[in-house]
Amino acid sequence: MTEPDPLLKYREQHKHRLNYMPWLYWSLKPKNRGWAEAWQKEYQDYLMAMETVEIGRNCFISPLAHIFAEPGRKITIGDNSFIAADCTLHGPLEIGSEVAINHHCILDGGRAGIKLHDQARIAAYCHLYAFDHGMDLAQPVYQQPVRSRGIEIGRDVWLGAHVGVKDGIQIGAHAVVGMNSMVTKNVEARAVVVGNPAGFIRYRD
Numbered sequence: 027m028t029e030p031d032p033l034l035k036y037r038e039q040h041k042h043r044l045n046y047m048p049w050l051y052w053s054l055k056p057k058n059r060g061w062a063e064a065w066q067k068e069y070q071d072y073l074m075a076m077e078t079v080e081i082g083r084n085c086f087i088s089p090l091a092h093i094f095a096e097p098g099r100k101i102t103i104g105d106n107s108f109i110a111a112d113c114t115l116h117g118p119l120e121i122g123s124e125v126a127i128n129h130h131c132i133l134d135g136g137r138a139g140i141k142l143h144d145q146a147r148i149a150a151y152c153h154l155y156a157f158d159h160g161m162d163l164a165q166p167v168y169q170q171p172v173r174s175r176g177i178e179i180g181r182d183v184w185l186g187a188h189v190g191v192k193d194g195i196q197i198g199a200h201a202v203v204g205m206n207s208m209v210t211k212n213v214e215a216r217a218v219v220v221g222n223p224a225g226f227i228r229y230r231d
Contacts, residue, residue, distance in 0.1 A: 037061060045088040045111035046129050052084075052106075082107065082123065091115065099135065104144065122146065122181075136193065138176030143199070146179050149187040154179075158193045180215065200230055 040058065044051055054062055069089045070081050077095040081087065082105035090111035095101040099117035103109070107121055110129040118139035125142050127133070128150040133140055136157030142148070156177045160170030175194035179185070183197050186205035197203065198215030208222040216230045 041065065044086070045090050048086040048088060048108040048110050049126070051086040051108065077101070078117065079103070085109075088113070088129075095119075110150075128152075128187075136172075136174030136176070138174040138193075140177045140179075142179045143181040143183070145182045147184045148179075149185055149189070149205070151188045152185050152190070154191040156193050202230060 044062070051062065066086060070085070070087060073079050073087065073093060074081060077093060078097055078100045079093065079095050080100070080102045082103055084106050085103055086108040087093070087103070088109060088111040091109050091113040093101065093109070093115045095117040101115060101117040101119045101121070103121045104123035104125065106123055107125040109115065109127045112129050113127055113131045116134045118135040119133055120139065120141040122142055122144035124145045127148045130151045131148055132153045134155050134157065136155070138156055140154055140156050154177050157172050157174040159167050159172055161167065162170060173193070177191055177193065178196045180197055180199035180201065182200045184202045185191070186203060186207065188206045189203050190208045191197070192210055195209050195212060197209065197213040198217065200216045201213045202218045203209060203213065203224060204218070204220030206222070207220050207224040209219070210223040213219050213224070218227045218230055219225060220227055
């Protein structure tokens with residue numbers, strides 16, 4: 027029995043690393059650049075053929091992410107952005123340029139959609155849901171009307187790991203939301219907020 031080529035074994039492990047640490051894609055050495063770009067082109071072409079997805083230049087999208095964009099729920103991804111492994115994205119979503127969506131994030135655009143402006147950083151395990159159920163006791167929650175107001179995340183916003191954002195929220199440019207926070211009210215530009223529910227701490231200098 028022939029042993030697997032060590033180079034091919036290394037390449038598979040390197041793909042696995044990139045799936046979870048996609049920022050490394052832009053620092054690949056020349057010997058790895060060719061196969062990595064071909065791998066990404068093949069997957070991104072497949073994704074655009076299967077879903078209503080538009081992908082900009084020089085992006086990295088993990089094949090281990092789950093991306094769903096039916097007609098009317100388009101997902102657009104700007105240049106130089108990445109989506110890591112085990113994310114679940116459901117349109118409508120508008121993702122700007124140089125946006126980072128780290129592993130295990132969930133973004134569901136509901137009907138109104140989610141917009142991430144340029145350079146937004148979404149850390150691992152963040153959950154953004156642009157819809158909500160009613161809670162009238164007259165009927166079970168699953169039978170309640172569903173509303174969708176949308177979510178907007180401003181330019182250069184940083185959501186720390188395990189942050190939740192509820193429907194109808196706007197987070198202003200350059201704001202920071204601390205790890206494990208739940209955002210239930212709009213956040214001003216440059217504000218730093220933490221907690222559940224997230225509260226103002228200070229302004230970013």
